[in-house]
Amino acid sequence: MLPIKPEQDIDLLVAELLKGRRGALAKALRLIDDEPVLGRQIAFKLHDGGQGAKILGITGNPGAGKSTVVDTLIAHCRSIGKTVAVLAIDPSSPFSGGAILGDRIRMNRHTLDDGVYIRSLATRGNLGGLSRSTFDSVRVLDAAGYDVILVETVGIGQDEVDIVRLADTTVLVMVPGMGDDIQAIKAGILEIADIFLINKADRDGVPDLERSLHTMLSLAPNPSSWEPQILKSVATQGEGIAELWASIGEHSDYLKSEEGADIRRQRAFEIFERLLDALLIEKGRERLSFDLDEMRQKFLREDLNPYAEIYNLAQTY
Numbered sequence: 001m002l003p004i005k006p007e008q009d010i011d012l013l014v015a016e017l018l019k020g021r022r023g024a025l026a027k028a029l030r031l032i033d034d035e036p037v038l039g040r041q042i043a044f045k046l047h048d049g050g051q052g053a054k055i056l057g058i059t060g061n062p063g064a065g066k067s068t069v070v071d072t073l074i075a076h077c078r079s080i081g082k083t084v085a086v087l088a089i090d091p092s093s094p095f096s097g098g099a100i101l102g103d104r105i106r107m108n109r110h111t112l113d114d115g116v117y118i119r120s121l122a123t124r125g126n127l128g129g130l131s132r133s134t135f136d137s138v139r140v141l142d143a144a145g146y147d148v149i150l151v152e153t154v155g156i157g158q159d160e161v162d163i164v165r166l167a168d169t170t171v172l173v174m175v176p177g178m179g180d181d182i183q184a185i186k187a188g189i190l191e192i193a194d195i196f197l198i199n200k201a202d203r204d205g206v207p208d209l210e211r212s213l214h215t216m217l218s219l220a221p222n223p224s225s226w227e228p229q230i231l232k233s234v235a236t237q238g239e240g241i242a243e244l245w246a247s248i249g250e251h252s253d254y255l256k257s258e259e260g261a262d263i264r265r266q267r268a269f270e271i272f273e274r275l276l277d278a279l280l281i282e283k284g285r286e287r288l289s290f291d292l293d294e295m296r297q298k299f300l301r302e303d304l305n306p307y308a309e310i311y312n313l314a315q316t317y
């Protein structure tokens with residue numbers, strides 16, 4: 001990759017991106033991952049470059065069938081002439097190595113299709129880094145003109161919950177026969193799911209899970225007039241995917257309607273809040289009176305007390 005630094009290179013990249021050039025897209029996404037500050041500049045410059053992509057969050061426990069659902073959704077979208085981009089978030093756990101490889105193999109049938117773009121993002125250790133790079137990547141994919149952007153993430157960490165908040169519609173993929181399945185979902189995800197998808201509906205326990213979901217929904221205060229929907233699928237057979245797409249469409253229509261205005265606006269504010277956090281961290285880092293890398297070296301050379309170091313720093317602001 002050519003080194004990118006000057007402002008005009010970023011402007012050029014943004015212009016190419018808006019023309020839908022694939023090379024520019026790959027470059028922009030790589031920059032977002034490798035050089036977050038430049039990546040952020042690209043995302044900022046694209047602030048009103050969005051083409052109105054439908055952004056879908058597909059979340060759920062490991063192995064629930066998210067990638068299989070995504071794979072069949074891609075096929076469904078292509079069959080109705082829509083282009084699709086997928087961001088699969090790899091939680092970098094030692095257990096997910098095989099799964100990611102599985103994703104690649106599963107979705108490989110789409111890689112020759114020009115209307116499909118698939119990318120895996122690794123989670124970074126830094127604060128908010130994952131949600132930031134996902135937010136920026138989604139901006140870029142939207143500007144590049146994809147009709148549908150699917151973000152697959154395991155709903156286990158706070159970062160993942162944040163990512164889901166950026167979606168227009170969130171689908172929580174669940175599996176029957178797990179007994180306390182509902183309890184095992186991270187708090188915060190149940191509340192933001194717009195559609196509950198009981199996948200692996202070829203297995204036992206579907207009515208039980210349906211019942212507990214209905215009970216949970218009837219007890220939970222619902223802040224919006226959207227009634228979360230409960231659907232079933234056997235993703236490996238493509239069963240239930242057309243219904244899922246129809247339900248996603250209903251939710252999009254709801255969000256666009258006057259009725260959905262409160263939710264739409266509240267979500268816009270939540271996204272603003274996340275972006276503000278990222279901006280504050282970035283600006284704060286710029287204003288640090290020391291170099292973070294040097295500080296890291298110092299910590300590695302000596303036995304320093306992090307609390308004392310931060311206390312001293314706090315006195316200077």
Ligand SMILES: Nc1nc2c(ncn2[C@@H]2O[C@H](COP(=O)(O)OP(=O)(O)OP(=O)(O)O)[C@@H](O)[C@H]2O)c(=O)[nH]1
Binds near residue numbers: 069100103201235
């Ligand atoms: N019986 C059955 N198996 C399914 C169904 N959907 C997916 N599977 C299988 O479940 C396994 C996990 O599917 P994935 O799509 O990789 O699940 P995932 O949620 O993406 O997994 P992670 O990304 O590792 O969290 C695979 O072996 C799938 O073939 C289904 O509807 N019925």
Ligand SMILES: [Mg+2]
Binds near residue numbers: 067152
């Ligand atoms: Mg997966």
